[in-house]
Amino acid sequence: MNVSDPAFPIRQAADRFAPYVPRLQAVFSAMDLAYVEVAGTYRFRCSGCEDNCCRTRFHHHTYLEFFYLHHGWEKLEKQRREILMSRADDVCRAMDALAPGRDTHRRMCPLNVDGLCELYEHRPMICRLHGIPHVLQRPDGRKTTGSGCDAFHRHYGDRSDAVLERTPHYGALAALEQEFRRTVGLADKLKMTVAEMIVRFTFLCITH
Numbered sequence: 642m643n644v645s646d647p648a649f650p651i652r653q654a655a656d657r658f659a660p661y662v663p664r665l666q667a668v669f670s671a672m673d674l675a676y677v678e679v680a681g682t683y684r685f686r687c688s689g690c691e692d693n694c695c696r697t698r699f700h701h702h703t704y705l706e707f708f709y710l711h712h713g714w715e716k717l718e719k720q721r722r723e724i725l726m727s728r729a730d731d732v733c734r735a736m737d738a739l740a741p742g743r744d745t746h747r748r749m750c751p752l753n754v755d756g757l758c759e760l761y762e763h764r765p766m767i768c769r770l771h772g773i774p775h776v777l778q779r780p781d782g783r784k785t786t787g788s789g790c791d792a793f794h795r796h797y798g799d800r801s802d803a804v805l806e807r808t809p810h811y812g813a814l815a816a817l818e819q820e821f822r823r824t825v826g827l828a829d830k831l832k833m834t835v836a837e838m839i840v841r842f843t844f845l846c847i848t849h
């Protein structure tokens with residue numbers, strides 16, 4: 642992806658994001674609660690993991706997640722933002738240098754510093770749901786299931802007696818995203834890693 646594309650129409654939408662903050666927080670709170678409940682049945686704790694999922698190249702697809710991460714970004718001190726922007730830039734360059742199709746390179750998310758997420762409260766949806774067995778009913782009716790992450794498997798094998806039902810959480814985020822897009826007039830599809838999101842923040846003119 643060319644992250645210097647100035648055509649990205651986000652500035653006006655950013656000005657109209659504020660009313661969506663509490664509503665998105667409610668959606669994320671429900672996710673967090675559901676995750677804790679299922680993880681708690683296994684006593685699964687996500688910490689000190691060498692095979693860190695923050696190295697997974699997750700793509701995010703909603704403007705709400707983009708603007709919410711930015712909402713947290715604005716609260717960081719200037720010096721911190723500069724360091725993280727440089728880390729994000731490095732990750733994007735490393736990814737852009739890869740041959741097409743070779744996207745398995747596992748670079749740490751630029752927001753993971755010494756094992757902790759710098760914008761934990763503002764992290765995207767998949768960062769909240771990853772790691773434990775789950776089920777998802779897709780809009781076309783197909784049901785997909787997923788097992789836990791490698792750390793989960795090491796501790797609990799193929800156990801799946803408690804499963805995180807992702808469907809209502811995906812649905813709640815998708816519905817809010819649709820409303821937001823209609824309100825602000827954004828139609829383009831979005832597919833970005835956290836590193837790409839951070840580099841895009843420069844277009845919101847608040848990185849200095």
Ligand code: SF4
Pocket residue numbers: 694695696750751752753754757758759760761764765768835
């Ligand atoms: S946003 Fe935070 S939780 Fe998500 S991958 Fe990056 S460091 Fe990890």
